[in-house]
Amino acid sequence: MARRTGSSPGGQRDAGDGGSRGRGRRTGGGATGSSGVAAARASQLTKVYGSGDTIVTALRGIDLGFPRGRFTAIMGPSGSGKSTLMHCLAGLDTVTRGRVFIGDVDLSRLSDKELTRLRRDRIGFIFQQFNLLPTLTAAENITLPLSIAGRAPDKEWMRTVVDAVGLAPRLGHRPPELSGGQQQRVACARALVTRPEIIFADEPTGNLDSRSGAEVLQFLRDSVTDLGQTIVMVTHDATAASYSDEVIFLADGRLVDAIERPTADEVLDRMKHLDAAQRGLVSPAADTGGYEAEDDYDDESDLDEESYGASRHRGGDRGGRYDDGYDRPDEDPADRNRRGPRQPGRDYPARDYPDQRYGDDGGGAGGYDRRYAEQLTGEFDAIPDGPPAGARGPGGGRAAAGRDGREGRLASAPGRGGGT
Numbered sequence: 001m002a003r004r005t006g007s008s009p010g011g012q013r014d015a016g017d018g019g020s021r022g023r024g025r026r027t028g029g030g031a032t033g034s035s036g037v038a039a040a041r042a043s044q045l046t047k048v049y050g051s052g053d054t055i056v057t058a059l060r061g062i063d064l065g066f067p068r069g070r071f072t073a074i075m076g077p078s079g080s081g082k083s084t085l086m087h088c089l090a091g092l093d094t095v096t097r098g099r100v101f102i103g104d105v106d107l108s109r110l111s112d113k114e115l116t117r118l119r120r121d122r123i124g125f126i127f128q129q130f131n132l133l134p135t136l137t138a139a140e141n142i143t144l145p146l147s148i149a150g151r152a153p154d155k156e157w158m159r160t161v162v163d164a165v166g167l168a169p170r171l172g173h174r175p176p177e178l179s180g181g182q183q184q185r186v187a188c189a190r191a192l193v194t195r196p197e198i199i200f201a202d203e204p205t206g207n208l209d210s211r212s213g214a215e216v217l218q219f220l221r222d223s224v225t226d227l228g229q230t231i232v233m234v235t236h237d238a239t240a241a242s243y244s245d246e247v248i249f250l251a252d253g254r255l256v257d258a259i260e261r262p263t264a265d266e267v268l269d270r271m272k273h274l275d276a277a278q279r280g281l282v283s284p285a286a287d288t289g290g291y292e293a294e295d296d297y298d299d300e301s302d303l304d305e306e307s308y309g310a311s312r313h314r315g316g317d318r319g320g321r322y323d324d325g326y327d328r329p330d331e332d333p334a335d336r337n338r339r340g341p342r343q344p345g346r347d348y349p350a351r352d353y354p355d356q357r358y359g360d361d362g363g364g365a366g367g368y369d370r371r372y373a374e375q376l377t378g379e380f381d382a383i384p385d386g387p388p389a390g391a392r393g394p395g396g397g398r399a400a401a402g403r404d405g406r407e408g409r410l411a412s413a414p415g416r417g418g419g420t
C-alpha cells in the first residue's frame with residue numbers, strides 16, 4: 001500500500017478529523033462533500049489528442065471527485081495534463097474514454113446546446129487572460145453571463161459579490177482603466193455572479209504581480225470559506241496552491257499525489273520530486289533523483305495504485321523508459337519537452353495542438369478572447385458588440401464610491417501560507 005512521506009499535515013489531520021476530508025476519497029470519483037453529490041467528478045477519464053504519428057495521451061484513466069465547498073488546486077509538471085483535465089471537467093473538451101459529471105449530470109449525454117447551457121448556468125470560469133470585454137464597464141462585464149442568459153442580476157447577491165471582491169469604486173470603469181489585479185477581480189466577480197456550482201480557474205494569477213495575485217487568491221479563498229463556493233484551480237505556483245484546501249498532483253496524465261491543507265513549502269517539495277522525475281525522463285543525465293510515489297504513502301485509505309502510484313519514474317532508469325511496465329508508445333517525451341508549455345499570446349501550429357479549441361487569441365494580458373463568450377452562448381455571433389441590455393450592475397455604469405473609501409478588503413488581506 002502506498003505511504004506518504006515527510007511531515008505532510010494531511011496525514012496528521014486524517015487521524016484527527018475522522019477522515020472527513022481524507023485524500024483517499026479523491027479516488028473512485030466519489031468525493032462529495034456534505035451535500036451528497038460531488039460538484040464535479042471524473043470516472044476513468046482518458047483523453048487522447050491526434051492520431052497516428054502525432055497521437056498524444058494527455059489523461060490516462062483518471063478517477064477523481066471534487067467535493068462541494070472546497071478549494072482544490074491542480075498541479076503537476078508542464079504537459080502533465082492539468083489544463084486538459086480542467087477542460088474536460090468543464091465540458092470545454094470532449095473525452096476519449098470515461099465519463100465526466102457536473103453534479104449528477106453526465107456531460108457525455110448532453111447535446112452541444114445543453115452543454116452550452118450547463119456551462120453558462122452551472123459553471124464559472126476564470127482565465128489567466130481575464131477575458132473581459134473592453135467596451136463594457138466592470139459592472140457590465142460582471143453581469144454579462146446573466147445578460148446573455150436573459151436573466152436579471154439578483155441585486156443583493158451582486159452587491160455581496162462586488163463587496164467581496166472590493167470593486168465598488170470601480171464598477172463604472174472599463175477594463176483598460178483598471179489594473180491587472182482589478183481586472184482579474186472583475187473576472188472573479190463575473191464567475192461568481194451566476195452562483196455557479198463550481199468555478200474553474202486556469203492560472204488566475206499567472207499575469208499578476210505578487211500583491212495583486214495574493215488579493216485574487218485571498219478572494220477565491222474567501223468565496224469558498226464565506227460563500228461556500230466550490231473552486232478548482234490549475235496553477236504552477238506553490239504559493240497559490242497554498243490557498244487551497246487540497247492540492248492534487250498530476251504526472252504524465254495520471255493522478256499521483258495529493259496534499260490536504262498544503263503549505264507552499266510542502267507543495268514546492270512535492271513539485272521538485274515530480275519535476276525531477278520528468279527531467280530524468282527527458283534528459284536522463286541531468287538528474288537522477290528518484291520519484292517513487294508508489295511507496296510514498298502509509299495510510300490505509302482507499303488510494304488505488306492505478307491513480308496514485310503506478311506511473312512513477314525512477315531516476316536511475318535511463319533512456320526515457322519507465323520501470324512500471326507502462327510504456328508510452330504514443331509520445332516521445334523529448335518532443336513534448338522541446339515544444340514546452342503553451343504560452344499565452346502565441347500561435348501554435350495545428351500540428352502541435354490539432355484539437356485546441358480554446359486558448360488565447362493573441363490579445364495578451366487583459367485582452368478579450370471571443371471564445372470565452374462562445375462558452376457562454378455556443379455561438380460567436382451572439383457576442384454583443386456594445387453593452388448588452390440590462391447589463392447594469394449596482395454601480396449603474398457609473399463609478400460608485402466604496403462604502404469605506406477603500407478598494408476592498410482584499411487589498412490588505414494577507415494570504416495563507418505566507419502570501420506572496
Ligand SMILES: Nc1ncnc2c1ncn2[C@@H]1O[C@H](COP(=O)(O)OP(=O)(O)OP(=O)(O)O)[C@@H](O)[C@H]1O
Nearest residue numbers: 049058078079080081082083084341353354355356
Ligand atoms: N490540443 C492538443 N492537441 C494535441 N496535444 C495536446 C493538445 N492539448 C494538450 N496536448 C498535449 O497533452 C498533454 C497535456 O497537456 P496539458 O496542456 O493538459 O498539460 P498541462 O499540465 O496543462 O501543461 P502546462 O503546465 O504546460 O500548461 C501535453 O503532452 C500536451 O502537449
